[in-house]
Amino acid sequence: MLLTGTALVVAVVARLTADAEATACAAAGDCPDRPATWTGAAMWLIDRMVLDDSGPAPATTEARIFGWLMPPLGLVVLLCLAVAAWRQASTFKKRQKRTLAHLETTINRRIRVLVLTVLDIERDAVISAVAAGNGRPAEPDTAAGYPIFRLGRLGDHGTEVLLAQAAQGIVTPAAMMLTAERLIPAVRPDYVILAGICFGLWSRRYDNGQQELGDVVVSEYVHNVDHRKVTDEGGRERILRRGERVQASTPLLLALKAATHGWTGRPVHFGTVLSGSTLVSSATLRAELRREFEEASAGEMELTGVYAATAGRRSGWIMVKGISDWGTGELTDDTRRTAAEAAAAFVVHGLTLGTLPVPPRG
Template sequence: MNELTLAECRVAARSIRESEFGREAVDVVRPRGTLGVIRSRGPLSLLLHAAAREGRLIWRGPDSLALLQPPGDAARPVPDLRAAVAQRLVRGWDGWVLLIPSFSLLALAALSDLVWTATGAIFFAWALLFLVLGAVVPVAVLLACGVASSLVGFARAMRRRSPEVVPYENWSMVLCHHVQVETSPRLLLREVRRGLDRLLAAEAGAAAADLGVRMSHGETTEELLCLRRGVTTEGMRAEVDAWSERLAGGLSVRLSDHRAVREPVRIFDRGGFVLWYLGGQAVVLLVLARMVPIWERASCGDACAGRPVTYGSALRWLAQRLLFTDPDGLSPVSWPAWLIGWLVSIMSAVGVLVLAVALRQYVRARDVVRSRLRETRRLLNDRSRTLIMVVTAGERDAVVAAVQAVNQGEPEPFRVAGQVVLRLGVVSRTELMLAQVEPGAVGPGSAGIAAAALIDRLDLDFLILAGICYGLRPDQHEYGDVLVCDQLRAVDHRKVTDPAEAGDPVVLVRGDYVTPSTALLSGFRAAGRTWRGTAEVHFGPMVSASVLVNSRALVDELRAQQPDALGGEMEGAGVYAAAADAEVDWIVVKAISDWGVGKTDEHQAAAARNAAAFVVHAAREQALDDVPARGRR
C-alpha cells in the first residue's frame, strides 16, 4: 500500500465524506486539537496517504478501506524522507496551522524592523506594526478559543461518568468505509485482520532481529478495538458488530484466534507531557517577549520608565504574569501588551485545569477500557476452543452448514502450522474451528500429523473427529445412523504368526484400546437423550485402521476379531495419539455411509450431515462449554 497516490486518496476522502456517517467518521480520525478550533490531524486525503506509507491503511479501493491505529497512536517508521515529512505534517497539523503563518509574519516583521532602523522610512514602521499584529492577534484568538474549549471540556468531564475519548491501549480500527455493493464487506474485515497480523509480525521480527533472534513464525494475540463512530454506513456497522464482540460506549473488540500468555505491557507516558507543556509555555513567552517592547515603545513615547521596553524586562514581566501579578515597578501601558499579559495568566490557570482534566480522563478511560477488555478476556478464557477435523469436502461442507444454521456466521479461513483452518464462530460457550485433513492416520497431511501441529498452535481444549464411516452391524443399524466412539481400537498394529499346525495365520492385535474423554462422552450421551434428528445415535467401540475397507473378507475378519464393534474408520488412531500426547480431550463421531462392501457415494452426503448435526447439537447442549483442566482427562 506504499504506492498509493495522493489522487487516489482524494477520491477515497470524497467517498468517505459523502457516506451516511462520513462526517462522524471524519471527526473520529481528525479530532479537534487542544485549541478546540483546529483539527489535530491533517486533511483526510493527506492523512490516508501518510497512513498508507506507514502500512496502516487497509485498501481494497476508494470505496472499501479501513484505517488502523497503533497503541498510543504512536508514529510508525516510514520508508523515505518524503513520507516522513507527510507524517510530521499530518500529525502536527494544529501546530503547523498555528505557527507557520505567525512565524512567517514575524520574520517579515523582523525584516521590516531592520529596514526601518537602517533607513528611518515610516512605511516600514507601519509595516512592522501591522505584521506584528497580524502575527499576534490570530495567536491570541486561538489561545482564547483554547481556554474556552478547555473550560467546556472540564465542565463536561465533571458531569460525564464515562469518557468519550479512549486512550488506545490496543490496536484500533478508527475508520471503516465500505460502500461497494458488488463485494462482501467481510472481505474488507478479513483483510483488516490479516493486515494487523502483518504489521505485528513485522514489528516482532524487527524487535527479535535487534536481539539477534530470527523468528520463524508467530501468532498474533492482539485484540482489535473497533470504534463504531468510525464506521461510515449503518450496514457496515452491523457487519462490524457481527464480526466483533460488542462492548458499551460505542466500542467492540475483535478477539484473536490465539490466546495471549499475558497482557502486553504498554506505558505510553510517564509524565513527560508535563515537560512538553512547560516547553510550549516557554516558547510562547520567548516569542511574545520580542513583541511586547515594540508595542510599549510605540505607546509610551519618551516616558517609558517602569515599562517593559526591552527584551529582558518584557520576558521578566511575562514570566511574572504566570502568577497573575506584575513585577514591582514594571507594568505595560499598551492595550496589546495588557491583553497578552492576561492571556498568559489565563494560560497558566488553564494549564493546571488541563493537566488535571487530562490526568483524570486518562486514568478513568484507562480503567474503563481495561475493565471492559478484562471482562472480554475473562469471557474468552472461559470459552473452550474446539477443533472439528474432517477428511472429505462433503464432510467439511456439512459441518459449515450445521454451524451456520445455529449462529448464521460466515467461516473465516486463517493459516496456521501450514494448515488452513476455518473459524466457524461460537456455539453456546465454545469457539468452533474446522480443519480438513488428508485420509488415514499416517502421511504428511494426515489427521495424526495435522492434529499434532494444530493442537498446540490453536491452544485447543477439545478435538473432535467427525464425518463418515463404515458400519459393522447392518442387521441393527441403518444408513446415516450416528456412531459415537466410547472405545477406539487401533487394529493396524498387529502380530501375525503361522499356526503350530496347518491352518490360517494367527492374528494378534497389539494396538491401543483407548477411551475418549469421559467428560466428552458424558456430554455427548446427554446430547443423545435430547437428539431429535432423523438418524439414530449409537455409542460403542469403533475400530481404526489406515485401510479403505471395501472387502467382504476384511469385514468378516474385523467382525470376528471385534464382535462388539459398531463400525470402523481410518483417522481416529492418529487423532488419539496426537491428543493423548498433548492431554487434549478427544472423541470420534461419525455416521454410517456404507457397510465396508460395495462402496458408493449414495449415502455419504446424508451421513456427513447427520454426524455434523449431532456434533453441533452437542455443542448447543453445552457438551463443549467447560474448559477441562489439563492433566485431568
C-alpha cells in the first residue's frame, strides 16, 4: 500500500511538473533540457527522491517546489519500509516462538507408559493388543542393558507405550524389582503398569463373590504378605503380618476407574491385591490368605517389586491383571491366555481413552 501510494503521488506530480515545464519551455525552445514530458518528469522526481541532482533542470517555480519535496518523501518512504520490515521480522519471530512453544507443549504433553510383564503369554498379549489399537508392529530395543519393545503411540494424546519383561517374583537379579528399578531411570516413564495374570479371591463359586475366570483386577491397594513375624506363644505358632498396604498412584487409579465407562470387555474389579514371593497353588494356603485378608480381591507375585522400584520417583504405578485361576492348582494355558488378553485389552482401552493426566515435567 505504501509503495502503491508513493507511485500514485509521483505519477500525479510528474504530470503537473511536465505540464508546467512544457508550457514554460515552448517559447524558449529549450524543452529537451527540461522535465517537460511525463516520463522525463517522473524520472527526474525519482532521482530527486534519492538525492540525485543529475538530469534535466526545471525552470518553473512549481517544478522546483515539487523537486524540493521529493527528498523528504523519499526519507518517509524509507522510514516506513524500515518500520514495516522490523514489524515483519518481529511478527515472524513471534510466530516462530509460538510454533516452538506449541511443539514443545505437544511433545511434553505426550505420556510415556512402561508396561511390565513376566510370562511370554502376558508379553505377547500386550503386544497384540497395542498393535490392534495403533496398527504398528513392536520394535525391539534395549534400555539400561535390558530388552524392551517400543509399541508406538495410542490415542489422540499420543501416549507412548514401552514394554519390558522380567522374571517371576521379586528376589532374583532378573526378577521384577531389580528390572523395574534399572529400567525406570533409563526410560523415564510417567506411569508404570504391571500387566498379566493373577489368582482371584472373590470367586463367585468359592467365595460368594463377583469374580469369574477371565475377569480383570485393578490394584486399588497392594499388600505385601512376605514381611511377617513368627513367634511361639503358649506352644502355638503366631504369625504377625508386617507388610505395607499401599494405595496405587491416584492418577492411574482414577483414570482406570473412568475407563470402565463404555468398556464392553470382561468385568473389571478394583480392590486390594496381595503380593508375595510364594506361588499360590494350594487350597489350604488360599484359605489362610482369605481368612487373614478378608478385603483382598486377588493375589500375585510382582506388584510389591514394582511399588518398591517406583518409590521416590516421579513414575506412578498400578497393576492390571486378568484372573487365570483361584490359587488352588487349576491353572491352564487356556485360562492364562484368556486372562492375559483381557488385562491387555483393558490396559490399551485405558491408555487410548485419554483420561490419564499429563504429569508435570520435573
